[in-house]
Each structure stands twice: as C-alpha cells, then as structure tokens.
Amino acid sequence: MKNQSIPLRYGFGISVLLIIYFLLLSAVGLHTQPLFSLVNGLITGAGIYFSIKSYRAYKKDKFKYQKGFMAGIITGFFATLIFTLFFGIYATNIDQTFATELLESWKTDYNTGLGLLLFVVAVMGFATTIVLTLAFMQLFKDSWNTKAGKKHTISDENSATEIKNG
Numbered sequence: 001m002k003n004q005s006i007p008l009r010y011g012f013g014i015s016v017l018l019i020i021y022f023l024l025l026s027a028v029g030l031h032t033q034p035l036f037s038l039v040n041g042l043i044t045g046a047g048i049y050f051s052i053k054s055y056r057a058y059k060k061d062k063f064k065y066q067k068g069f070m071a072g073i074i075t076g077f078f079a080t081l082i083f084t085l086f087f088g089i090y091a092t093n094i095d096q097t098f099a100t101e102l103l104e105s106w107k108t109d110y111n112t113g114l115g116l117l118l119f120v121v122a123v124m125g126f127a128t129t130i131v132l133t134l135a136f137m138q139l140f141k142d143s144w145n146t147k148a149g150k151k152h153t154i155s156d157e158n159s160a161t162e163i164k165n166g
Contacts, residue, residue: 011078076129
C-alpha cells in the first residue's frame with residue numbers, strides 16, 4: 001500500500017498548493033490572466049520531482065524506471081483531477097462570472113463554455129505531468145556507464161566477443 005500512498009500524498013499536496021495559489025490570485029483579481037498559470041507548472045513540477053525522489057528512497061536498490069515513471073504519472077494525474085474538480089466547483093458555485101471573463105480573453109466566435117474550459121485545464125495538467133515526469137526520470141534512472149550496464153549495450157568489445165563465441 002505504501003507504493004501507492006507516496007504518489008497520492010504528493011498529488012494531494014500539489015492540488016492543495018494549486019488551489020491555494022489560485023485563490024490567492026483570485027483575491028487580488030489576477031485569476032483571469034492565463035499567464036499566471038505558468039506557476040502551476042512549477043508547483044506541479046516540484047511535487048512530481050519530490051514524489052519520484054521519495055519513491056526512489058523508499059525502494060532503494062529495487063527502484064525501477066517504470067515504477068518511478070508511474071509514481072510521477074499518478075502524482076500529476078491525481079493532482080490534475082482534484083484541481084480540475086475544484087476549478088469546476090469554483091466556476092459554477094463560487095464565482096459564476098469567472099468562466100465568462102476568462103473565455104472573453106480567447107476572443108473567438110465559437111460557442112465556448114465551461115465544459116471546454118475544464119477540458120483545457122485537465123489536458124494542460126495531464127500534458128504537464130507527462131512531460132515533467134519524462135524529464136525528471138532522466139535524473140533518477142540508473143546510468144548504463146557502469147560495468148553492469150555495458151553488458152546491455154552494443155560495443156566493439158561485446159561484438160568481438162559475440163563473434164568469437166558465435
């Protein structure tokens with residue numbers, strides 16, 4: 001159970017920080033400016049990084065790339081789902097004019113609504129999660145620049161040995 005609790009704890013923490021940040025922006029009237037959503041990527045990135053780091057520390061020598069990747073994905077997706085749910089509740093119950101104010105900045109003639117806005121928020125969260133998890137896993141994966149790792153690569157030494165033995 002601990003394997004899943006690490007990503008879920010960090011995912012919940014990320015979502016709480018995202019909600020607090022959004023409410024702070026709302027308090028000063030900047031929540032309709034999409035530029036400030038860049039900080040969401042920093043919050044999400046930090047959470048995913050520390051989630052993978054904690055998972056790796058928990059697994060120690062048994063840490064596998066695939067499991068670390070899954071920890072990052074679960075962390076980010078869980079945070080995205082919670083934040084998107086909050087975003088929908090905020091736009092429908094707390095500030096009913098928020099969605100129309102935000103959608104006006106898109107300047108389109110299409111009939112866009114809250115559903116599309118929630119879809120965009122979710123897709124942005126999922127995409128950020130995938131990209132950042134892939135990037136962070138490059139930091140946490142084992143290097144093949146070791147004696148054990150060289151067994152799994154094609155090199156002149158290995159090729160010569162295979163030819164002699166083959």
